[in-house]
Amino acid sequence: MNAETILKDHLLKIIDLNDEQFSYVFSHFKPMSFKKGQVIIAEGDKVSCEYFVTAGCLKSFYINDDLKMFILQFAMPGWWASDYNALYNDIKATISVDCITDAEVLCISNADREKLCSEIHAVEHFFRWRTNKGYVAAQKRLLLFMNNDAKHRYEELLNTYPQLYNIVSKQLIAAYLGVSRETLSRLYHG
């Protein structure tokens, strides 16, 4: 399935757009290809775009002062990624985004998204819906962190993203769970 179709399906699941409207919306997205390991947003960058994944897998992550990495999100096809704090507030990136595998994305600038949102009410509705989803998911994850130990978080991850386990290295899984790679290793052996 090509990138355009993936985006179209994604939007039409939530809102109604006729062909002409969708073409207009789509014309604001720029297809881009990346190789495994390539960095899309680096810490300190000016962030002007967000990315809709159509193939492959990205991660968004934060690196602290001790160079320890924390993964906020894995982005598979049909998911969006960026440093939203930087994007919305026009500040430098603190969150980075890079490619876990070769990847294809559709890139849209913040300015173009805002333009489309103000021109087409349905598009604004779509983005409100999408952010609602993200907000609820972030809250759930926060509770998961506060409430559960590493073992429970690990089991939850297996249930929620069984595919991920084969694609992604254990180190990255550990960085997503917020435990050391040693502890993760001990969770599913010993």
Add this chain to the structure above:
Amino acid sequence: MNAETILKDHLLKIIDLNDEQFSYVFSHFKPMSFKKGQVIIAEGDKVSCEYFVTAGCLKSFYINDDLKMFILQFAMPGWWASDYNALYNDIKATISVDCITDAEVLCISNADREKLCSEIHAVEHFFRWRTNKGYVAAQKRLLLFMNNDAKHRYEELLNTYPQLYNIVSKQLIAAYLGVSRETLSRLYHG
């Protein structure tokens, strides 16, 4: 300042509405008063509304199987609160909301919010903006959790909400920070 003015200022900071439009929007909100300790949303309730705080202080929280409480948010005047997962997805509440002090709120149903969003583009824009804010804040808090120990989270809280410290009991502060009340006590004494 009365409830209507607080809501008006809050909306007009982000969007343009003429007096007639604002009156129409406002007519969908129902003012409600609560006493300290009163429960607004209890676990298991059907959730049909969200609440805009105009006076006092609410908390939204989760209670786990061991009866331990985790606070997601304190809601002061100008903040919104509900169980958004339950509200959007029409499921029973897992998050509760109650009053830390006597409080005044403006209540709007999910149905009415959606109606206003579809009738008035600017209102949809407002709610997209609001959820964006919430999403970014939730992500920041998640990182704070993954990255920092209890002491740092405590110091961060003091910086972010110095007012809260006088209003809210240490137990609740601890439940917000995700540490035991004993540990919190030791952080600022010993």
Add this chain to the structure above:
DNA sequence: GAAAGCATGTGACCTGCATCACATTTATAA
């Protein structure tokens, strides 16, 4: 296909924070 570089497994040890226990101080209600 050898060499260099990652990813993973596993032991030893340490530490931050939870839990339990109980004293003390501060609210709330009768």
Add this chain to the structure above:
DNA sequence: TTATAAATGTGATGCAGGTCACATGCTTTC
């Protein structure tokens, strides 16, 4: 005001998970 309950402080103890160290296995790449 007094009685009862709730909030807070503080010691003793236990454990989940971090860190360091090193061995083994798996990929790249030249």
